[in-house]
Amino acid sequence: MSGARSFGESGPWFGLSRCGERLRRRLRERPTMIRRISERVSGFATNFPILKSSRFHGESLDSSVSPVLIPGVHVFHCQDAVGIVAKLSDCIAAKGGNILGYDVFVPENNNVFYSRSEFIFDPVKWPRNQVDEDFQTIAQRYGALNSVVRVPSIDPKYKIALLLSKQDHCLVEMLHKWQDGKLPVDITCVISNHERAPNTHVMRFLERHGIPYHYVSTTKENKREDDILELVKDTDFLVLARYMQILSGNFLKGYGKDVINIHHGLLPSFKGGYPAKQAFDAGVKLIGATSHFVTEELDSGPIIEQMVESVSHRDNLRSFVQKSEDLEKKCLTKAIKSYCELRVLPYGTNKTVVF
Numbered sequence: 602m603s604g605a606r607s608f609g610e611s612g613p614w615f616g617l618s619r620c621g622e623r624l625r626r627r628l629r630e631r632p633t634m635i636r637r638i639s640e641r642v643s644g645f646a647t648n649f650p651i652l653k654s655s656r657f658h659g660e661s662l663d664s665s666v667s668p669v670l671i672p673g674v675h676v677f678h679c680q681d682a683v684g685i686v687a688k689l690s691d692c693i694a695a696k697g698g699n700i701l702g703y704d705v706f707v708p709e710n711n712n713v714f715y716s717r718s719e720f721i722f723d724p725v726k727w728p729r730n731q732v733d734e735d736f737q738t739i740a741q742r743y744g745a746l747n748s749v750v751r752v753p754s755i756d757p758k759y760k761i762a763l764l765l766s767k768q769d770h771c772l773v774e775m776l777h778k779w780q781d782g783k784l785p786v787d788i789t790c791v792i793s794n795h796e797r798a799p800n801t802h803v804m805r806f807l808e809r810h811g812i813p814y815h816y817v818s819t820t821k822e823n824k825r826e827d828d829i830l831e832l833v834k835d836t837d838f839l840v841l842a843r844y845m846q847i848l849s850g851n852f853l854k855g856y857g858k859d860v861i862n863i864h865h866g867l868l869p870s871f872k873g874g875y876p877a878k879q880a881f882d883a884g885v886k887l888i889g890a891t892s893h894f895v896t897e898e899l900d901s902g903p904i905i906e907q908m909v910e911s912v913s914h915r916d917n918l919r920s921f922v923q924k925s926e927d928l929e930k931k932c933l934t935k936a937i938k939s940y941c942e943l944r945v946l947p948y949g950t951n952k953t954v955v956f
């Protein structure tokens with residue numbers, strides 16, 4: 602991937618491009634693995650007629666050997682030019698792929714092009730590593746800032762670690778969504794600067810699912826960042842699910858991949874600690890939650906997702922906090938899901954495109 606962009610220190614594409622590089626290397630080293638998967642998939646389809654029905658309109662397939670079509674996603678970001686959509690759609694069609702969805706964004710007065718396509722294809726006809734190479738050829742032609750492909754049924758799930766402090770409502774929501782298969786990630790571990798009793802719901806859940814819990818005690822003088830970096834070195838991105846320690850620029854540079862935070866306030870209002878109380882004291886009529894990329898400056902990274910709810914004179918601080926907590930857990934899981942589905946792209950110096 603050429604010239605990965607980034608949000609500040611740890612850019613989304615920095616992380617994904619490394620992830621993409623690692624995947625490409627693995628695929629190059631093990632093309633037979635893909636062929637084996639493709640053969641297994643097509644063999645499986647042959648023995649299970651129901652899979653033969655995964656055909657698409659517009660092309661009559663030979664009923665005796667219908668391919669098993671699998672979904673893929675491709676995101677692209679480059680300087681705008683005439684004919685990009687044609688080139689990208691032809692890249693898919695030329696290998697028998699079929700586009701099911703296509704989003705394009707070309708901002709006014711800004712000569713950049715963003716697209717996200719969802720397509721289905723036959724991995725026997727268009728092997729996974731060839732998909733990467735074909736899109737990479739177009740990326741090089743246009744000097745793309747980003748070009749990333751994901752094939753969820755073949756590619757490894759993103760590895761993430763979750764960091765939290767005392768409150769665990771965001772963690773619980775993420776674990777439940779993950780358990781329901783609604784968060785396509787592998788949770789490698791949970792890290793907290795607060796201990797938790799072994800017989801709590803959260804700790805029993807983690808133990809049941811084999812997810813390690815690391816208590817890393819911190820002080821104002823020692824944030825234990827080197828220990829945390831060691832624990833998260835093999836992840837693709839980090840999630841701060843109410844982690845109440847400010848991460849240093851050195852940590853973010855050392856980690857070098859994306860860190861996503863949930864702030865229980867409607868940024869850029871009420872940055873820092875206790876945003877619900879700040880909002881209550883300010884007499885707001887809307888409260889919210891904001892999921893954003895973490896940069897060295899506190900609560901100032903590019904926003905990924907926001908959710909709001911009305912409040913009134915009938916609310917008190919307790920209902921402000923409760924409504925904020927309900928919003929933030931939903932906001933965080935939606936942001937993580939969007940990120941995993943390649944819907945989030947860097948836009949300008951501190952914004953995002955979210956398809």
Ligand SMILES: Nc1nc2c(c(=O)[nH]1)N[C@@H](CN(C=O)c1ccc(C(=O)N[C@@H](CCC(=O)O)C(=O)O)cc1)CN2
Pocket residue numbers: 841844845846847848849850862863864865872873874894895896897898899900901902
């Ligand atoms: N470099 C960054 N680190 C963190 C960010 C960020 O945007 N950039 N977000 C925070 C989460 N957060 C709000 O969402 C937040 C966390 C902590 C504080 C704060 O004032 N912390 C105190 C200590 C509080 C405590 O120990 O209980 C402090 O560090 O002095 C404000 C907002 C996560 N990290």
